[in-house]
Amino acid sequence: MQNKNQTQDAPNGVMLNLYPNSLGETLSGAASFLARPEVSGAFSALYVLPSLFHSDLDRGFSVIDYGIEASLASQADLDAIRAGGVSLKLDFVLNHASVQSPQFQDLIQHGDASAYRDFFIDWNAFWQDHGEMTAEGYIRPNQDLIAEMFFRKPGLPILMVRFPDGTERPYWNTFYQEIRYPRLSAEDWASMLPLSQREADALSHLVNAAMDAGKKPAEIDWPEGTAQAGMGALESRRSYLGQMDLNANSPLVWAFYEQTLQKLASYGAKIVRLDAFAYASKIAGRRNFFNEPETWDMLERLRGMAARQGLMLLPEIHATYAEQTYAEIARRGYMTYDFFLPGLLLDALETGSGALIARWAEELKQNDFRVVNMLGCHDGIPLLDLRGLVPDERIEQLIETVVSRGGYVKNLYGQKNAYYQVNATYFSALRESEKRLLLCRAVQMFMPGIPQVWYLDLFTGKNDHEALKRAGAGGHKEINRTNLSMERIEGELQSTIVRRQLELLRFRNTFPAFGFEASLKVSQPEEHLLQFTWEQNGYRATLDANLYDASFAANGITPERDLAFSLEQNKED
Numbered sequence: 001m002q003n004k005n006q007t008q009d010a011p012n013g014v015m016l017n018l019y020p021n022s023l024g025e026t027l028s029g030a031a032s033f034l035a036r037p038e039v040s041g042a043f044s045a046l047y048v049l050p051s052l053f054h055s056d057l058d059r060g061f062s063v064i065d066y067g068i069e070a071s072l073a074s075q076a077d078l079d080a081i082r083a084g085g086v087s088l089k090l091d092f093v094l095n096h097a098s099v100q101s102p103q104f105q106d107l108i109q110h111g112d113a114s115a116y117r118d119f120f121i122d123w124n125a126f127w128q129d130h131g132e133m134t135a136e137g138y139i140r141p142n143q144d145l146i147a148e149m150f151f152r153k154p155g156l157p158i159l160m161v162r163f164p165d166g167t168e169r170p171y172w173n174t175f176y177q178e179i180r181y182p183r184l185s186a187e188d189w190a191s192m193l194p195l196s197q198r199e200a201d202a203l204s205h206l207v208n209a210a211m212d213a214g215k216k217p218a219e220i221d222w223p224e225g226t227a228q229a230g231m232g233a234l235e236s237r238r239s240y241l242g243q244m245d246l247n248a249n250s251p252l253v254w255a256f257y258e259q260t261l262q263k264l265a266s267y268g269a270k271i272v273r274l275d276a277f278a279y280a281s282k283i284a285g286r287r288n289f290f291n292e293p294e295t296w297d298m299l300e301r302l303r304g305m306a307a308r309q310g311l312m313l314l315p316e317i318h319a320t321y322a323e324q325t326y327a328e329i330a331r332r333g334y335m336t337y338d339f340f341l342p343g344l345l346l347d348a349l350e351t352g353s354g355a356l357i358a359r360w361a362e363e364l365k366q367n368d369f370r371v372v373n374m375l376g377c378h379d380g381i382p383l384l385d386l387r388g389l390v391p392d393e394r395i396e397q398l399i400e401t402v403v404s405r406g407g408y409v410k411n412l413y414g415q416k417n418a419y420y421q422v423n424a425t426y427f428s429a430l431r432e433s434e435k436r437l438l439l440c441r442a443v444q445m446f447m448p449g450i451p452q453v454w455y456l457d458l459f460t461g462k463n464d465h466e467a468l469k470r471a472g473a474g475g476h477k478e479i480n481r482t483n484l485s486m487e488r489i490e491g492e493l494q495s496t497i498v499r500r501q502l503e504l505l506r507f508r509n510t511f512p513a514f515g516f517e518a519s520l521k522v523s524q525p526e527e528h529l530l531q532f533t534w535e536q537n538g539y540r541a542t543l544d545a546n547l548y549d550a551s552f553a554a555n556g557i558t559p560e561r562d563l564a565f566s567l568e569q570n571k572e573d
Contacts, residue, residue: 011087011270011450012516013044013509017377018455019059020052020072024486027052027073031080032486038493042505046081047089047273047452048073049378055098057176059378059481060091061275062098062243066263075267082268089314090269092260094302095276096175096243099159103256104244111163119256121172121247121282123158130284136160138170145285159242162235174279174288176474177242181217181234183208192233193226203230248280248298258305265309271335272306274299274315290317290325296332303334314372322388330369338364338373338449339382340389345375345440346398346429347390348547354530356389357443361522361532364448370516371449375440376457379477380421381407381429398422402429406463408476423476425456428463434497435550435572441501442552442567445508446532446543448520456482458501459492500567504554507565511556513541546571 016034020027027048033039034046051060054067068075078088097103103116111117124139131141138158151157152174159173184207186200195203203223207230210220217231246253264272281294299315306313314335319325321340329336344357364371383398390398399422403409407424422429430436437460444451464482471478484492492498508514518536525531528548534541538559545552549571556565 011045012514013450014042014445014505015045015047015089015372015450015452016043016455016458017047017049017374017452019049019378019481019483020069021483022455022481023484023489025483026071027077028080029486029489031077031084033489034081034086035084036493038499039502040506041510042502043086043453044509045087045089045271045450047271050091050093050275052090056100057098057241057243059477061093062096062176063093064098064100065102066260068267078268087270088268089271089273090264090267091273091275092264093275094246094257095279096245099240099242099244101244103252108161108240109164111165116252118247118250119252120244123156123170123172126172126282127284137168141284148286149288151288157245159240159244161240162238166232166236172245172282173242174245175243178240179216180239180241181211182237182239183211184233188233189230193229199223207234245282246280248282254301257302261302261305261309261311265311269311271312271314274302274313277315278317290319299332299334318382318385320385320387326371327367327369330367330371335370335372335450338371338447339385341373341444341447342375342381342426343383343386343390343395343398345443346381346383346402347386347394349430349436349440349550350398350401351394352528352548354524354528354545354547357447357530358522358524360389361447361520365520365522368516369448372452373444373447373449374452374454375444376426376454376480377452378454378481380423380480381426382421384421405429405431406465408468408479410476423468423479425461425463425480426454427457427460432460432462433550433572434460435569438497438500438504438569439545439547439550439552441504442543442554442569443530443532443545445504446534446541446554448516451505451508453505454480455484456480458498459484459489460495460497500569503565503567507541507554507556507567511539511541511565512536513539513556541565 018030023029023033034043049060050063052069052073054064054069055062056064103119106116107114127139127141130145131139134140157172157174158170159177160168161171162168184204186204189195189203190200203226207220217234222230278290278295279288281291281298282288283291303313315329316337317325318339326336340360344360348354348357381402383395386395399409402422402424406428407422409422427437461482463479467478467482468475513534513536515536518534521533523531528546530545532543540557543552543554551569551571553568558564
């Protein structure tokens with residue numbers, strides 16, 4: 001049975017989602033935007049992505065520590081946002097921390113003497129007695145124990161970490177990793193080895209060229225008599241990029257969790273999104289993704305910590321509809337994400353049928369599942385989540401359609417459909433039709449849940465292929481993360497599509513007919529028509545939407561039968 005006590009205080013209004021520098025160069029731009037008269041009343045919450053904190057990779061999701069990044073934001077910015085009546089939602093990355101984190105830096109500086117020796121997952125200690133030691137110094141687990149595991153990159157998820165004594169230890173590394181070596185000058189080599197200037201120049205050129213070609217120190221064709229000293233010089237000066245998995249069995253990690261939640265609360269957060277939490281529980285012979293019951297036990301412990309800080313948790317997880325993970329999360333009293341709506345709306349517009357949207361809305365309302373929904377977000381459009389709700393062939397058609405409109409599918413080790421997202425702006429996925437975007441926004445506002453609005457969708461952002469090119473390998477998500485200048489925002493606020501979206505957002509955010517406790521009726525007079533009726537305390541909000549031609553009519557009626565709101569859109573040309 002759902003524990004309503006955990007979600008009954010969930011905010012009911014509209015949430016804006018952005019990076020600290022998405023609107024203008026710093027978070028002060030977002031604060032100014034929210035305070036504008038054109039925007040007043042449209043939002044009640046702001047979700048700021050984790051580049052708000054000290055981080056070094058993955059647009060903030062590789063957190064060094066949870067101090068505010070002074071170049072992007074300040075506590076004064078957060079205070080100004082809250083003073084305007086807008087609550088805060090912030091991120092907590094549970095599974096990993098940056099290699100630049102103070103804990104990992106302490107480990108590589110002090111080795112076995114580090115207090116954080118078990119803060120991260122020693123691969124060999126984890127797999128002891130469950131595999132064979134390789135010549136490279138790591139245990140290769142028995143195949144039957146890893147057959148069901150989901151690894152995010154080719155090979156085993158290991159980073160070989162050099163300790164001060166020169167030994168290397170494998171540590172669990174689910175996500176990004178890179179080892180970097182210094183480019184040493186001829187003078188550097190001459191100071192370490194008995195070389196002439198000519199020999200030092202040649203060695204510097206040879207080694208640096210090999211490094212630029214991607215070779216490791218052991219793969220370099222060293223001149224006679226220089227290999228041992230040369231490799232030692234490079235290895236002792238190596239540096240790392242990446243995100244190291246945290247050891248959820250360590251008391252130090254749980255102390256870190258509690259300290260982090262305290263810090264997020266001190267910034268004024270009300271909701272904390274739990275990123276990558278499903279990867280945190282790791283058990284030999286089990287999936288390393290959402291192990292049960294361990295993941296639930298972890299969430300319950302975190303919920304207790306969060307409650308002491310007045311925080312509400314929002315676990316983030318992608319799983320197919322068929323797996324029903326979203327339902328179990330909701331039944332246990334957590335808010336969860338509605339990752340199905342973006343794909344359902346695309347499918348409805350392509351097929352002209354609103355049947356699945358109506359079915360989904362009724363499921364949410366009947367079960368009192370409290371969700372955060374969206375169109376676009378900082379990640380891609382989650383189409384594979386629809387499996388079990390939408391036929392596979394239609395999902396494949398949707399993927400092909402979005403790609404044909406300039407979207408990008410990451411080829412995950414030769415298996416495109418192993419990746420759950422298609423990277424594109426939602427506007428581009430809608431073939432850059434303003435009428436389709438406004439229709440989708442209207443449906444989103446009438447769906448059960450807290451509507452979350454990606455800033456770029458509000459401003460009809462198009463696929464940014466130049467940003468994708470600049471980002472290079474692994475930068476596919478930048479197609480939908482274009483930062484907007486205040487000058488562009490100023491101009492866009494005068495456009496009809498932005499103003500009409502803001503009207504819908506303000507209506508949803510302030511009109512009393514909506515809410516978790518309100519009643520909702522969804523009907524289909526015809527296959528291509530959707531009707532939503534919300535009622536609460538005599539207030540009524542209605543939406544009549546036509547999926548064939550993108551026309552709609554939205555209205556708000558007071559208890560006195562006065563028309564408080566009306567917005568219509570004519571059919572698409």
